[in-house]
Each structure stands twice: as structure tokens, then as C-alpha cells.
Amino acid sequence: MNTRSTFSASLERDRFDRFAALLARQLDGDLLLSAEGYPSLTESLVGVHPIAELIISATTTPAQIKDFCFNTPDPALGYISYTYGMLLRGVASDKATDFPLGHLKKYAAIAEYADGQATITASDTDLLNRMTALLTGPLDHAAPGPVTGLPDTPPRLSLDQAGYEAGVRETLERILSGHTYQLNLSTRFSWHCPDLDPLALFLALRHDHPAPFYAWLTSGPLRVLSTSPERFLRVEDGHVLSQPIKGTLAFADYSPELNAHLTKSHKESAELSMIVDLIRNDISANCTYDSVRVEHHKSIFQVDNLLQMYADVHGELREDRDCLDLLFDAFPGGSVTGCPKQSSMRIIEELEPHDRGVYCGSIVVIRDTRNMDSSIAIRTATHDTETHTLNVYAGSGIVVDSKPASEYQETLAKADKFLGLGEQ
Known part of the structure; x- marks a missing residue:
């Protein structure tokens, strides 16, 4: 991209969120919106008017993705699906998928928010002026409003309670047989919503249930509504940070004693420790010798009515590697x-009847060879504007002492903000 013009202003995050809502509604903007108070806080970013797009298929190579992301200095925003990760790992699937295996875009204009500062950068002066007018004008009317077309019937489940608990029991057999020692099993909740306004739903969820990796992305007739609390990999001038989440405690009324209850749970602690070891191994090949370290192990944060346990895994990217080498060698997240x-x-492919698609893949912002950020696309929904299907996914980590009924209840707790939609 050639010359770009820039406008900057200091403002509150809520005002930027309302500005972002207008860009999505009026200019079909793609959104990544972060939130304060979380360990994986990131820069919010809105992309407007795509000028280049890469739709990832089974024949797209990591080298082609690199070429798209690095051939100009503009940031790329989009998603890479779990299904593409299956190809990278040599895991075959014959399940049908409605989604491309990934979709990355570069834009004529980018709006970003970090540290109380909003910045708009655009290659088109008229577009910059239009966005600046929206940012500096009245934004009260952009506050989240009522969500129309919400489902009024229970969802269809790809694995209902009986099916999910049977899957947990089969996973326990596989653990005892030595084929796995932790496995994430998910189910899919589906509704037919012919009158749903998916953007209104996304904005209402963002307002009522904040998390650090909210993403609204358009991909043909498909919409991604990701409300993820989890960072996969961040690379900042070569410094690598992963923040895996494992260990969950749902609650109705919070009390400080619940934190100790979670950290002292042998089962939840084992889940986190196993995944931290996996992440350390996954990033080590692309990091300098002896730079990989773990900090803040078994830390806790709250999102929705859940306590989540996490750790910080650090490393330093090797000079002969780039951020996409790191991403693809570690993808999908452990x-x-x-x-x-x-x-x-x-x-997972054997036990889950559904294709995960973007769920459990990653939302990514790739800036250059040594700077990117990415989420684990959990707490994520998709909406098909042609079939009017809303799909929501949730899962839990199974270890040797997991209880089938408890794991099913954990999936319901993680999907709770979506499952209560029809009651609003």
C-alpha cells in the first residue's frame, strides 16, 4: 500500500467500542475488541474496506500465507481454522465444512485502540475523513440495543448429554490405554434463527460479557462471533508469550475462597500443567536456546461466571524464524x-460428530515477521446468513479423574451466555 494518512485522538475504550460498532454496521468493518482487566489484554483493531484477501483452502501452504501477510507492511486480520490445523498435523477428516479453512484480509483503513489512544490510518483521504467524522461525532446512538430474532426454542446438540458423557467415558478408556493423557472434547449447539441480527447479538454480548478477544469477522455469507478469553501466541518484537487456560470453576456467587478451591484441585492443576508442558515444547523449536520459561503458573482470572486458571509461557523468537513459523508449528493450540x-x-475427530471449523482455531492479527497476536477461538459462535443457522461450541478438558456428568456441566457453563439467549 502506498501513502497513508493518520488521525489520532485520546478517548475512553467504551467510545472506541461504539465507534467500532458504527464501522461494522455502516462500513462492514471487521472487529477485534479487547477489554481491560484481563491478563491477555491486546490492541483493539477494526479493518474497513478490504483491498486484499486470502481465502485458505486445503491446497494453501504456509508459505503462501506468509507471502500474503508479509508482502506489504499492512496488518492482516482474520482467522485460521482448526480444520486447517488438522491438515498441518496430518489428521484426515471426511466431515463437511461450511467455512473456508481460513480467511485473512488487508484493508484500505485500519482503526486501532491501545492505552487510551485511538488511531485511524487510511490510504484514502475521503475514507479517513468519513471515519474521523464518525469517531468525533455523537456516538450515543451506537450503544448496544435490543437483539432481534433470538431463538425461542432449545438448541440441537451434536452431542447431547448422553452422547457427551459417553464420549467422556470413551476418552477415559483411551487415556487408560495410553493413546492420550488429556483430550478436549466439544459439542455444538445449533439454532435456526431466520430473523437474527448477528451483529446486534455480538455487540450485546460484548457489552454484557466482556473478554479480551472479541472478534466479529465476515467471510462470505458467514459471520464469526468470537468471545474468547484466551491468548494463543503473541510475538512482540520477537518476544513470545502464550497464555494457555486450563482449569475452570463455575460459580453463582463469587467468594475469594473459590480461588483456593480451584488452585488446590489436583484435577484442574494437572490439566494446566500438562498443557503448559505441551506449549513449552511447541514453541521451543522456534525460540532461542534456554529462553523458554513459565511464569505465574496457576494464576486466576474471572470471565463471566467462571474462574479460569492460566500460566504465562515466554520465549525469544530465533532470528532465523518468523512469527508464522512459530504459529504453524504450534497450531492448533494445545x-x-x-x-x-x-x-x-x-x-477428537473420531468422537465428535461435528466439524469444528473456526472453533478452536485462531483469530489472528499479523503485523510483520516479528509481531502478531492470536487467540484461541473458544466461546465462539458462527452464523450463516443464507441458512440462518447459529452454531455455538463449547468443550472441556478430559483427564484420568474426570467425571462424565461434571464435564458435561462444564460445557454448559462455558456456553451459558449463549444458551440463555432465548430467555432474554
Whole structure:
């Protein structure tokens, strides 16, 4: 891209969110919106008017993705699906998928927010002026409003309670047989919503249930509504940070004693420790010798009515590697596969009747060879504007002492903000 013009202003995050809502509604903007108070806080970013797009298929190579991301200095925003990760790991699937295996875009204009500062950068002066007018004008009317077309019937489940608990029991057998020692099993909730306004739903969820990796992305007739709390990999001037989440405690009324209850749980602690070891191994090949270290192990944050346990895994990217080398060697994230990764993914493919698609893949912002950020696309929904299907996914980590009924209840807790839609 050639010369770009820039406008900057200091403002509150809520005002930027309302500005972003207008860009999505009026200019079909793609959104990545972060939130304060979370360990994986990131820069919010809005892309407007795509000028280049890469739709990833089964024949797209990592080298082609690199070429798209690095051939100009403009940031790329989009998603890479779990299904593409299966190809990278050599896990075959014959399940139909409605989504491309990934979709990355570069834009005529980018709006970003970090540290109380909003910046708009555009190659088109008229577009910059239009966005600046929206940012500096009245934004009260952009506050989240009522969501129309919400489902009024229970969802269809790809694995209902009986099916999910049977899947947990089969996973326990596989653990005892030595084929896996932790596995993430998911189910899919589906509704037919012919009158749903998916953007209104996304903005209402963002307002009522903040998290650090909210993403609204358009991909043909498909919409991604990701409300993820989990960072996969961040690379900042070569410094690598992964923040895997494992260990969950749902609550109705919070009290400080619940934190100790979570950290002292042998089962939840084992889940986190296994995945931290996997992440350390996954990033080590692309990091300098002896730079990989773990900090803040078994830290806790709250999102929705859940306590989540996490750790910080650091490293330094080798000079002869770039951020996409790191991403693809570690993809998909270990917290949504299990250990060992490839064999766990094969079992997941066998036990789950649905294709995950973008769920458990990653939302990514790739800036250059040594700077990117990415989420684990959990707490994520998709909406098909042609079939009017809303799909929501949730899962849990299975280890040797997991209880089938408890794991099913954990999936319901993680999907709770979506499952209550029809009650609003």
C-alpha cells in the first residue's frame, strides 16, 4: 500500500467500542475488541474496506500465507481454522465444512485502540475523513440495543448429554490405554434463527460479557462471533508469550475462597500443567536456546461466571524464524487438542460428530515477521446468513479423574451466555 494518512485522538475504550460498532454496521468493518482487566489484554483493531484477501483452502501452504501477510507492511486480520490445523498435523477428516479453512484480509483503513489512544490510518483521504467524522461525532446512538430474532426454542446438540458423557467415558478408556493423557472434547449447539441480527447479538454480548478477544469477522455469507478469553501466541518484537487456560470453576456467587478451591484441585492443576508442558515444547523449536520459561503458573482470572486458571509461557523468537513459523508449528493450540497433540486430534475427530471449523482455531492479527497476536477461538459462535443457522461450541478438558456428568456441566457453563439467549 502506498501513502497513508493518520488521525489520532485520546478517548475512553467504551467510545472506541461504539465507534467500532458504527464501522461494522455502516462500513462492514471487521472487529477485534479487547477489554481491560484481563491478563491477555491486546490492541483493539477494526479493518474497513478490504483491498486484499486470502481465502485458505486445503491446497494453501504456509508459505503462501506468509507471502500474503508479509508482502506489504499492512496488518492482516482474520482467522485460521482448526480444520486447517488438522491438515498441518496430518489428521484426515471426511466431515463437511461450511467455512473456508481460513480467511485473512488487508484493508484500505485500519482503526486501532491501545492505552487510551485511538488511531485511524487510511490510504484514502475521503475514507479517513468519513471515519474521523464518525469517531468525533455523537456516538450515543451506537450503544448496544435490543437483539432481534433470538431463538425461542432449545438448541440441537451434536452431542447431547448422553452422547457427551459417553464420549467422556470413551476418552477415559483411551487415556487408560495410553493413546492420550488429556483430550478436549466439544459439542455444538445449533439454532435456526431466520430473523437474527448477528451483529446486534455480538455487540450485546460484548457489552454484557466482556473478554479480551472479541472478534466479529465476515467471510462470505458467514459471520464469526468470537468471545474468547484466551491468548494463543503473541510475538512482540520477537518476544513470545502464550497464555494457555486450563482449569475452570463455575460459580453463582463469587467468594475469594473459590480461588483456593480451584488452585488446590489436583484435577484442574494437572490439566494446566500438562498443557503448559505441551506449549513449552511447541514453541521451543522456534525460540532461542534456554529462553523458554513459565511464569505465574496457576494464576486466576474471572470471565463471566467462571474462574479460569492460566500460566504465562515466554520465549525469544530465533532470528532465523518468523512469527508464522512459530504459529504453524504450534497450531492448533494445545489447550483445545490435548496431549499428545496428534493422537488426541485423531481421537477428537473420531468422537465428535461435528466439524469444528473456526472453533478452536485462531483469530489472528499479523503485523510483520516479528509481531502478531492470536487467540484461541473458544466461546465462539458462527452464523450463516443464507441458512440462518447459529452454531455455538463449547468443550472441556478430559483427564484420568474426570467425571462424565461434571464435564458435561462444564460445557454448559462455558456456553451459558449463549444458551440463555432465548430467555432474554
